Amino acid sequence: MSQVYFEDVEPGYELTPLIKEPTREQLDAFTKVWGTSTGRFVSDEAARNEGFTGVIIPGNMNMAFLAQFLTEWAGSAGKLKRLEVDFRRWVQPGDRLSCVGLVTDTGTEDGENRVILDVYIETQKGERALQGTALVLLPNKP
Amino acid sequence: MADMDQTDAIEFDRSVIGVDYDVGSHEVTEEQVTGFARAIGETNPLYLDKEAAKKGPYGVLIAPPAYYTSIRLQAGPDPQVKFGTTSFNASQHCEFYEPMRVGDTISAKEQVAHVYAKTGRTGTLVFTVRRTTYSNHHGRTVMMVESSNVRRDMGQ
Numbered sequence: 001m002s003q004v005y006f007e008d009v010e011p012g013y014e015l016t017p018l019i020k021e022p023t024r025e026q027l028d029a030f031t032k033v034w035g036t037s038t039g040r041f042v043s044d045e046a047a048r049n050e051g052f053t054g055v056i057i058p059g060n061m062n063m064a065f066l067a068q069f070l071t072e073w074a075g076s077a078g079k080l081k082r083l084e085v086d087f088r089r090w091v092q093p094g095d096r097l098s099c100v101g102l103v104t105d106t107g108t109e110d111g112e113n114r115v116i117l118d119v120y121i122e123t124q125k126g127e128r129a130l131q132g133t134a135l136v137l138l139p140n141k142p
Numbered sequence: 143m144a145d146m147d148q149t150d151a152i153e154f155d156r157s158v159i160g161v162d163y164d165v166g167s168h169e170v171t172e173e174q175v176t177g178f179a180r181a182i183g184e185t186n187p188l189y190l191d192k193e194a195a196k197k198g199p200y201g202v203l204i205a206p207p208a209y210y211t212s213i214r215l216q217a218g219p220d221p222q223v224k225f226g227t228t229s230f231n232a233s234q235h236c237e238f239y240e241p242m243r244v245g246d247t248i249s250a251k252e253q254v255a256h257v258y259a260k261t262g263r264t265g266t267l268v269f270t271v272r273r274t275t276y277s278n279h280h281g282r283t284v285m286m287v288e289s290s291n292v293r294r295d296m297g298q
């Protein structure tokens with residue numbers, strides 16, 4: 001993977017979206033590692049009792065998708081420093097999720113090259129599941 | 143009236159606010175790191191490939207940033223909010239200082255930073271904001287997470 005450099009980005013720069021299509025198997029693997037065995041993320045019945053059509057994806061898993069999106073973009077010499085999101089809508093296995101990022105500000109402070117981004121996850125229906133901001137540090141071009 | 147502050151009317155234990163509690167520790171294992179990374183669909187060899195990680199900047203497998211979501215801790219302080227029939231994650235704010243590494247013992251402290259209520263168009267919502275700080279066995283803080291959970295009446 002090629003490294004993105006601080007000099008490459010400016011406000012308005014858009015990251016190539018990362019598409020995630022979480023399956024029921026991935027959700028089950030996630031809740032297993034998490035250690036959750038009951039409730040709306042595991043049982044369709046529990047989810048229906050709360051008014052959903054079936055199991056839903058935990059906010060934490062969406063958060064992990066955004067973190068993956070940003071760390072993959074930042075590359076091995078970049079760093080994800082901050083991620084701040086609001087959870088807005090439920091998503092379910094089978095949904096097609098686009099992780100989107102847009103640079104809104106850049107600057108150098110305390111020797112760090114800071115990139116501020118608006119980030120969100122949008123479903124195939126154009127609804128935002130979560131949205132927020134991130135701070136990523138990028139290296140200088142050699 | 144939109145967004146009227148209703149906090150005074152909500153019943154909860156105010157004595158826990160702002161007090162840090164030890165909520166236990168966690169051994170970062172290869173099994174859990176790779177299991178977590180695979181569940182998310184991560185492909186970075188630093189999380190998945192022991193040999194590649196050995197040659198990488200940390201010399202050992204590291205955990206993806208959101209690995210903290212898979213760490214089971216003891217229950218933190220409970221403000222015992224007497225409101226609502228259901229609860230959801232409202233927001234989350236993470237600060238990452240350095241990666242967790244396989245072999246680390248991570249200890250965590252948690253506090254209830256705020257409880258507040260708001261009444262808007264959709265009725266009353268009660269927010270509980272918890273702040274969890276994770277440190278490694280070298281005593282360095284590796285990350286901080288502030289999670290806001292909202293309670294409401296179902297069917298609102």
